[in-house]
Amino acid sequence: MTSKKKKVSIYDIAQRLGVSASTVSRALQDHHSIGSEMKRLVRETAEEMDYKPNRVALSLKLGKNNAIGVLVPHINRNFFSSVIEGIEQEAAERGYDVLICQSNESYVRECQLLGALSQGKVDGVIASVAAGTRDVSHFNRLAQYGIPLVLFDRVSTEVPGVMTVTVDDYRGAYRVVEHLYEQGCRRIFHYAGPQHVSVWKHRLEGYCDAMRDLGLKVGRDWIVYGETIGREDGERMIRDILRMRQKPDAVFFTSDFVALGALVEMKKHGLSAPRDLAVAGFANEPFDEWITPSLTSVEQYSYRMGGLAAKMLIDKIDGETPADIVIEPRLIVRESSEKR
Amino acid sequence: MTSKKKKVSIYDIAQRLGVSASTVSRALQDHHSIGSEMKRLVRETAEEMDYKPNRVALSLKLGKNNAIGVLVPHINRNFFSSVIEGIEQEAAERGYDVLICQSNESYVRECQLLGALSQGKVDGVIASVAAGTRDVSHFNRLAQYGIPLVLFDRVSTEVPGVMTVTVDDYRGAYRVVEHLYEQGCRRIFHYAGPQHVSVWKHRLEGYCDAMRDLGLKVGRDWIVYGETIGREDGERMIRDILRMRQKPDAVFFTSDFVALGALVEMKKHGLSAPRDLAVAGFANEPFDEWITPSLTSVEQYSYRMGGLAAKMLIDKIDGETPADIVIEPRLIVRESSEKR
DNA sequence: GTGAAAGCGCTAACAA
DNA sequence: TTGTTAGCGCTTTCAC
Numbered sequence: 094m095t096s097k098k099k100k101v102s103i104y105d106i107a108q109r110l111g112v113s114a115s116t117v118s119r120a121l122q123d124h125h126s127i128g129s130e131m132k133r134l135v136r137e138t139a140e141e142m143d144y145k146p147n148r149v150a151l152s153l154k155l156g157k158n159n160a161i162g163v164l165v166p167h168i169n170r171n172f173f174s175s176v177i178e179g180i181e182q183e184a185a186e187r188g189y190d191v192l193i194c195q196s197n198e199s200y201v202r203e204c205q206l207l208g209a210l211s212q213g214k215v216d217g218v219i220a221s222v223a224a225g226t227r228d229v230s231h232f233n234r235l236a237q238y239g240i241p242l243v244l245f246d247r248v249s250t251e252v253p254g255v256m257t258v259t260v261d262d263y264r265g266a267y268r269v270v271e272h273l274y275e276q277g278c279r280r281i282f283h284y285a286g287p288q289h290v291s292v293w294k295h296r297l298e299g300y301c302d303a304m305r306d307l308g309l310k311v312g313r314d315w316i317v318y319g320e321t322i323g324r325e326d327g328e329r330m331i332r333d334i335l336r337m338r339q340k341p342d343a344v345f346f347t348s349d350f351v352a353l354g355a356l357v358e359m360k361k362h363g364l365s366a367p368r369d370l371a372v373a374g375f376a377n378e379p380f381d382e383w384i385t386p387s388l389t390s391v392e393q394y395s396y397r398m399g400g401l402a403a404k405m406l407i408d409k410i411d412g413e414t415p416a417d418i419v420i421e422p423r424l425i426v427r428e429s430s431e432k433r
Numbered sequence: 434m435t436s437k438k439k440k441v442s443i444y445d446i447a448q449r450l451g452v453s454a455s456t457v458s459r460a461l462q463d464h465h466s467i468g469s470e471m472k473r474l475v476r477e478t479a480e481e482m483d484y485k486p487n488r489v490a491l492s493l494k495l496g497k498n499n500a501i502g503v504l505v506p507h508i509n510r511n512f513f514s515s516v517i518e519g520i521e522q523e524a525a526e527r528g529y530d531v532l533i534c535q536s537n538e539s540y541v542r543e544c545q546l547l548g549a550l551s552q553g554k555v556d557g558v559i560a561s562v563a564a565g566t567r568d569v570s571h572f573n574r575l576a577q578y579g580i581p582l583v584l585f586d587r588v589s590t591e592v593p594g595v596m597t598v599t600v601d602d603y604r605g606a607y608r609v610v611e612h613l614y615e616q617g618c619r620r621i622f623h624y625a626g627p628q629h630v631s632v633w634k635h636r637l638e639g640y641c642d643a644m645r646d647l648g649l650k651v652g653r654d655w656i657v658y659g660e661t662i663g664r665e666d667g668e669r670m671i672r673d674i675l676r677m678r679q680k681p682d683a684v685f686f687t688s689d690f691v692a693l694g695a696l697v698e699m700k701k702h703g704l705s706a707p708r709d710l711a712v713a714g715f716a717n718e719p720f721d722e723w724i725t726p727s728l729t730s731v732e733q734y735s736y737r738m739g740g741l742a743a744k745m746l747i748d749k750i751d752g753e754t755p756a757d758i759v760i761e762p763r764l765i766v767r768e769s770s771e772k773r
Numbered sequence: 774g775t776g777a778a779a780g781c782g783c784t785a786a787c788a789a
Numbered sequence: 790t791t792g793t794t795a796g797c798g799c800t801t802t803c804a805c
Contacts, residue, residue: 100553100578102798113776118800126774143577148552149498150798152489153781160532160554168521169736174514181508181535190554192500192530195521212488213440213782214500214530238440238485353723383693385725396509442782453792458784466790490782493797553798 101142109138121146160190161406162215164206166198166223166247171378172395173221176245179399180219187407189216196223204231211238217406222247227289241409245402246393248291256409258402258418262292262375265391265422266299269345269373272389272424274307276432278343278371282315284330286322286347293322296347296375315341322347327354334370335362342371343430349374349381349390356384356429372429386428394420441482450478461486500530501746502555504546506538506563506587511718512735513561516585519739520559527747529556536563544571551578557746562587567629581749585742586733588631596749598742598758602632602715605731605762606639609685609713612729612764614647616772618683618711622655624670626662626687633662636687636715655681662687667694674710675702682711683770689714689721689730696724696769712769726768734760 103117110117112131120127120135127135138144152158163180165173177193184191192215196203203223210218211234218235221244229249235242236254248257273281283300286293297316304311314337319326327346331354334340346352352374356366366372366386373389374381381388398420405415443457450457452471460467460475467475478484492498503520505513517533524531532555536543543563550558551574558575562584569589575582576594588597613621623640626633637656644651654677659666667686671694674680686692692714696706706712706726713729714721721728738760745755 100798104798114798115777115800116775118798119775122800128774131774145548145551145553145578147493147798148554149489149492150553150781151800153487153493153783153797154799154801156781158489167518169511169514169518171509171511174509174517177514177533178507178509178535181533185534190532190549191534193517193521193533194525194531195518208485209530211485213485213490214488237483357723380720380723383697383720383724440782444782454782455784455793456791458782459791462784468790471790487782490797491784493781493799494783494785496797 100147101144102147103144106135106138106142106144109142110134158190158214158216159188160192160215161403162210162218163191163193164196164203164210164218164220165193166196166221168193168195172246172376172393175395176221176399176402179396179401180403181399183400183403184407187403189403189407196225198224200225200227207231207234211235211240215240216410217241217243219243219245219402219406221245222249222290224287224290241406243402243406243409245398246292256405256415256417258398258405258420259291260393260398260420260422262295262422263299263302265375265393265424266296266345266347267303268422268424269375269389269391270300270303270307272426273343273345273371273373273430274303274309276343276367276371276430279309280312280315280339280341281309281343281345282317282334282341284317284319284326284344284346284348284351286319288318293347300345312339319347319351322351324350324354324357327351327356328358329354331355331358331362331364340370343367344370344372346372346374349376349378349388352388352390352429353378353380353384356386356388366429367432371432377425381425381427389427389430390425392423392425394422440487441484442487443484446475446478446482446484449482450474498530498554498556499528500532500555501743502532502534502550502558504534504536504543504550504558504560506536506561508533508535512586512716512733515735516561516739516742519736519741520743521739523740523743524747527743529743529747536565538564540565540567547571547574551575551580555580556750557581557583559583559585559742559746561585562589562630564627564630581746583742583746583749585738586632596745596755596757598738598745598760599631600733600738600760600762602635602762603639603642605715605733605764606636606685606687607643608762608764609715609729609731610640610643610647612766613683613685613711613713613770614643614649616683616707616711616770619649620652620655620679620681621649621683621685622657622674622681624657624659624666624684624686624688624691626659628658633687640685652679659687659691662691664690664694664697667691667696668698669694671695671698671702671704680710683707684710684712686712686714689716689718689728692728692730692769693718693720693724696726696728706769707772711772717765721765721767729767729770730765732763732765734762
């Protein structure tokens with residue numbers, strides 16, 4: 094049976110010392126109007142009584158929480174957990190707590206959580222839009238409450254006052270296509286994600302423009318518009334390809350997971366990349382370099398992205414006006430696409 | 434220029450309606466003493482004025498935050514982010530916020546963060562001990578403040594009043610050894626992690642006991658006591674093995690990452706699992722089934738673990754006294770160890 | 774250099 | 790059924 098000590102407040106310290114609470118408060122803040130002898134005394138007593146400031150009271154008084162909310166589609170996805178890790182690192186350094194919640198890609202859940210985040214616990218929000226979200230107006234409420242918002246990766250510019258940090262998906266996709274071209278590929282297909290999501294839209298645009306610039310005409314069935322981006326989608330696409338008369342010599346998948354499914358399915362049919370079909374993905378998931386063949390992909394610097402998003406948000410909270418950030422992605426060529 | 438509306442409080446509603454704040458407060462809480470007409474009126478006005486309750490004020494008043502703190506070594510590790518996902522899910526369902534922080538495996542950081550978590554923002558803490566931690570007495574402070582603590586995976590029973598949820602590492606390891614034995618392996622080595630960490634200690638014990646029960650004598654250099662558990666460690670161990678006169682026919686690695694390093698290094702030397710050496714890991718990381726050969730491992734049900742930890746903690750906060758939980762692990766046999 | 778008092782937004786005794 | 794009041798723990802004007 095551990096005796097729960099009652100929490101000690103500045104009043105307890107004040108009483109013990111026979112001074113007023115405000116003196117204690119000031120001493121603890123190293124206020125100039127307090128004598129050094131008094132300061133020492135107060136600090137020692139605080140230490141001795143195991144005093145911990147109550148941050149909730151502080152928040153209420155100051156109207157500042159030193160906390161940011163993070164809203165992501167899923168916590169347990171390498172990309173997002175890596176971003177969160179970056180956020181936490183930066184936030185911790187600047188004395189901020191991080192409150193996380195996940196939308197599970199659901200629009201309804203996202204609305205609820207934004208509601209909860211408007212209830213005064215956080216000074217700002219970092220979010221990435223759920224795949225189920227088409228109308229982003231629920232994000233506006235934050236601005237109405239004066240809560241700054243940073244969107245990362247899956248962003249929307251339709252939210253007034255929003256700040257964004259993104260990777261240049263267009264450039265990343267463009268480079269993938271260039272690379273496949275350099276490997277001798279000409280019939281380059283693309284598995285695209287839902288087009289209401291910014292990143293997948295930009296990757297498709299990068300693909301299209303690169304193809305055009307390279308003088309390659311995109312056939313009518315060269316682009317697959319996926320509803321989801323799971324491994325099964327990649328498997329299905331390979332099966333579909335096997336039934337085609339005119340097969341592609343490369344596929345650029347908008348996600349590593351889809352590409353992974355494709356590689357697995359290819360193996361099942363005795364096909365190998367890049368010999369039978371060059372394959373590239375996007376996101377540089379950790380498994381990319383462990384699988385066989387290793388997977389060509391695009392690094393998004395997710396950890397850095399998180400750090401930048403947090404910095405941006407906290408700077409904004411501190412009254413600055415940070416500019417949007419676009420991170421330059423990096424093409425990482427691996428076995429799945431390197432013809433020699 | 435968006436006009437930041439000033440936040441509306443119950444006083445604003447009260448004023449508008451010409452009633453007192455307490456009436457509004459009660460109406461909003463659906464208190465029985467308020468007439469249904471009044472309730473309707475208050476609720477409509479609240480809606481109209483876009484009122485959001487201030488949860489910070491609520492916390493201060495009630496001395497309850499509806500928030501739990503989560504302290505893990507790393508956010509961006511599949512195991513931990515999966516646990517966190519489970520925690521968030523359960524917490525959200527029960528109306529709790531989740532505050533995350535990471536110790537980066539550092540003892541000092543863990544101390545600091547526990548200090549921060551004692552500052553009244555959370556009603557309870559879920560944590561997994563940093564690898565750098567040998568003395569766990571810093572966890573005691575939480576109990577002193579009446580903040581319940583659940584430790585998961587890497588636990589310590591030396592913390593008074595602590596609750597734990599773990600996977601039965603001993604059993605998991607035991608089964609791995611049994612399985613390798615059934616595959617015909619007799620010279621089964623073990624790569625162990627730092628022994629001050631509960632999970633690695635228990636896995637080693639499971640290994641030792643299984644070997645004994647199977648009548649296999651463990652040679653003096655069969656157990657490698659690793660300081661770290663990274664891929665490099667696995668690579669190094671393979672190189673060491675290659676220099677041995679009497680080689681093992683199987684290695685049980687206490688971590689999938691070490692096993693992964695081993696498989697990669699083996700490939701480099703033209704060796705393949707399980708033909709030349711059967712390999713098994715622990716944790717069932719997602720990449721286990723994608724790599725070649727796929728890796729035999731032990732599933733820990735991390736997502737469930739998170740949910741259970743959160744349930745346990747919140748039950749405790751609600752005044753119940755939950756019992757410790759031990760999750761039964763599951764051996765997942767894959768190519769790396771299946772002789773046929 | 775220090776204290777008294779107000780107040781952040783809310784709830785809950787106590788009164789009426 | 791409703792209003793008044795105190796107070797959660799802290800900071801900060803204002804007065805001394």
